[in-house]
Amino acid sequence: MTDLGDGTRCVHGGAPSPGVGDPLHPGPVLSSTFALGTSAQTPADFYGRAGNPTWRALESAIGGLEGGECTLFASGMAAIAAVFATRGRDGTVVLPSDGYYLARALAADLGLPVRTVPTTQAHEADLDGVALVMLETPSNPGLDVCDIAAVASRAHAAGALVAVDNTTATPLGQRPLNLGADIVVASDTKAVAGHGDVVLGHVTTADAGLAARIRDARTRGGAVPGPMEVWLAHRGLGTLDLRLERQATNARTLATALRAHPAVRDVRWPGLADDPAHEVAARQMRRWNGVLRFTLRDTDAVAAFLAASRFVESATSFGGLKTSADRRERWGDAVAPGLVRLSAGCEDTADLVADVLAALDACG
Incomplete structure (x- = not known):
């Protein structure tokens, strides 16, 4: 759907092609357990912590907008925690000193080595020993910006991943993966759902191996979203x-x-x-x-x-x-x-x- 306009992709993203008599907007799949059958092969859905068709529908829609594979989380902070986990056991995390305050608080709680830098100076950050650079542009609440492509170029040369908190910009306003970022993270509580009745987040990456690690982290850590919340967010995305x-x-x-x-x-x-x-x-x-x-x-x-x-x-x-x-x-x-x-x-x-x-x- 990349050749279509924003409105069309928001309305139709992740939606199945209904047969005659099928609902145009199927309801959420609320079951936590799924029939395994008798085959030795495990089906796509077998347990509510590992997968859900309602998740996949919204993940497909958001991933299509951002240009990668999307994984939903129970909140934006759960998504940020998963991004922090991508750094492995070693390496410093660079965070914006003027970005969302809870990201810095979480990094401190986890005992991560952190280096902070103002958003407008992110392209000059000291990257020695850095494993992950997280940007927030426009920043919250200052609304400063940094050049994602310039930061990504320097970070990759230093062997670091780049993640961009895209909550303020929205998936329509900015496509960090196209600008060189490795990861997009966002709180879908905000613009994606858009109605103040959902807490949700996501991580998107175009790297298949990294996407698998993020999805495994969700399954094992249990920061999974509720199907009803995901369904509501998918409904909200249609009018983004x-x-x-x-x-x-x-x-x-x-x-x-x-x-x-x-x-x-x-x-x-x-x-x-x-x-x-x-x-x-x-x-x-x-x-x-x-x-x-x-x-x-x-x-x-x-x-x-x-x-x-x-x-x-x-x-x-x-x-x-x-x-x-x-x-x-x-x-x-x-x-x-x-x-x-x-x-x-x-x-x-x-x-x-x-x-x-x-x-x-x-x-x-």
Whole structure:
């Protein structure tokens, strides 16, 4: 399906060709056990921790979008843990100092040797003794970017794998495997499922041997997704193209309007032509997304803004139908207390912008 458009691939990816009278969207396979039969050959499905037809349908769809073999996990963090396991027993992991804070926390919990580097300096990282370089571009919550191809070239020369957390960009917005990355990891709780009712993650790679290791790690470690959650995410994926288009439009309009508001400073969205990240992002991203950031005076100003808004929900996830905002310093990110990561939803653009500006007026 690589010759088809984004919308077609989202709608039809992983879907079987139904016979007459068959459901167009089959329900989830909920059984944990499958009939083995009498043959000595083990069937594709035999136990719920090892495989499930509902998993394979969504894995096929996501893998088709990203250009590799996809393995689903119970959460984005479970997917990151599986990526960490690919480094083997030795070797340092390079992580973004300004990326998702729990990735760094997990690496510390696992006792991994870690070297941190800001996203914008990833192409200059010291790679001596490094086994894995994990990037997050655009970064969360700063929305800085790095040149994936440049980092991958240096990392491969040093014998290291490169993984890219693609959660913020989405599978439609960026294809890291095409840019030289070995692994893509993402939280499908966000844009892929898109409705705030699923916790899910995935890892994709074009290396068959690496894919087998990742799949074995899931089976043995047990970080398997529920079939119902996978089914819901597959249903949500069908509208990713449409949602992303509206979210990007809303983000662009909001970012432009926020720049002109006296209560706001430091507006960042890579899609703006003069954003510091725009030049690199425009080279490697196929489409823009709906996540932007800005800074208000302090914690109280953020609270007042959220209280005054009709449409902006206070929530820590992003990529959903409804616009949400999160004051990131509360989670320990090294940012200003008033920094807000805003995820533009699918509301009508004029309604959303009017609401946000009115709420900012109210918070002073």
